[in-house]
Amino acid sequence: DAGVTQSPTHLIKTRGQQVTLRCSPKSGHDTVSWYQQALGQGPQFIFQYYEEEERQRGNFPDRFSGHQFPNYSSELNVNALLLGDSALYLCASSGRRQGGSNQPQHFGDGTRLSIL
Amino acid sequence: GNSVTQMEGPVTLSEEAFLTINCTYTATGYPSLFWYVQYPGEGLQLLLKATKADDKGSNKGFEATYRKETTSFHLEKGSVQVSDSAVYFCALSGGSNYKLTFGKGTLLTVNP
Numbered sequence: 577d578a579g580v581t582q583s584p585t586h587l588i589k590t591r592g593q594q595v596t597l598r599c600s601p602k603s604g605h606d607t608v609s610w611y612q613q614a615l616g617q618g619p620q621f622i623f624q625y626y627e628e629e630e631r632q633r634g635n636f637p638d639r640f641s642g643h644q645f646p647n648y649s650s651e652l653n654v655n656a657l658l659l660g661d662s663a664l665y666l667c668a669s670s671g672r673r674q675g676g677s678n679q680p681q682h683f684g685d686g687t688r689l690s691i692l
Numbered sequence: 693g694n695s696v697t698q699m700e701g702p703v704t705l706s707e708e709a710f711l712t713i714n715c716t717y718t719a720t721g722y723p724s725l726f727w728y729v730q731y732p733g734e735g736l737q738l739l740l741k742a743t744k745a746d747d748k749g750s751n752k753g754f755e756a757t758y759r760k761e762t763t764s765f766h767l768e769k770g771s772v773q774v775s776d777s778a779v780y781f782c783a784l785s786g787g788s789n790y791k792l793t794f795g796k797g798t799l800l801t802v803n804p
Contacts, residue, residue: 580735609791618696618781618794619736632790666735668792680726681792683735 578603580684582667588690589657597652597687601669607631608650609681610642611666619666625650654689662691694719698782698795705772705802713767713798715756715782723786725749725758725765730779730797739767739780772802 581600589595601608607626611619621634625644644650648669654661665688668681699714717723724743728736740749745760754769765782782795 607790611792616797618783618796619792621791621793624790634791668736680738680741682738683728685733685735 580605580667580669580682582665582684582687584687585685586688586690588692590692591657591659593657594653594655595657595689597654597665597667597689599650599652599667599669599684601648601650601667602682605669605671605682606648607670607679608644608648609668609670610650610652611668612636613664613666613686615663622652657691659691662689664688694723694784694786694793696782696784696793696795698780698798700796700798702799702801705800707774707802707804708771709802711767711769711772711776711800713780713782713800715765715767715795717763717765717782717784719763719784719786719793721786722760723784725756726783726785726792727754727756727765727767728781728783728794730781732778736781772800774802774804776800777802 583598609624610622613619623633624631628644639655641653664686666686668683670679670681695718726741727739729739740751742749742758748757756767779797781797783792
């Protein structure tokens with residue numbers, strides 16, 4: 577049973593460029609969340625997608641956008657990259673909501689994005 | 693808003709020592725509480741969870757009890773191993789708030 581998979585594992589970009597990160601959720605999961613983890617910090621919530629729509633968004637600028645496809649996979653797009661966008665970007669998936677919003681989230685290994 | 697505060701590390705222990713990592717939270721309503729572990733170069737793995745007051749989550753010898761009166765969810769293990777060396781994150785989610793809110797993480801190093 578494949579877990580959450582993310583691609584690429586590492587990426588190097590320069591300031592001002594645009595980047596797209598990809599995520600395939602765990603089998604049976606339909607909800608995808610994205611987090612940014614700066615070095616030495618806890619993950620910070622970017623947004624969550626459910627039924628191909630953004631359901632909740634954290635405190636991130638509009639340069640961060642996303643998409644969810646009919647097969648539940650997701651993309652994270654970041655435009656006009658800044659040095660401060662250098663971080664580990666984590667994707668997490670969770671199962672179909674049955675009893676509430678507290679379904680455990682399962683994480684991928686992340687994409688390490690470095691901005692030069 | 694929701695927030696999580698966990699003890700700052702790093703924590704260095706000898707093998708077979710007792711581990712406690714403190715975690716307190718601020719949240720409205722009745723959140724679910726989680727401990728995640730992150731090994732070097734990897735993503736986060738769910739270690740244990742508790743969804744209501746007085747619940748005890750447990751896994752791989754780790755335990756944590758949801759204490760609503762003290763808004764705490766401290767992680768404990770009776771005898772740590774070298775393989776437990778990792779960063780541990782306390783987190784919560786709750787109500788209509790779908791996101792996970794994390795603490796800053798605690799680096800644990802266990803020496804043989």
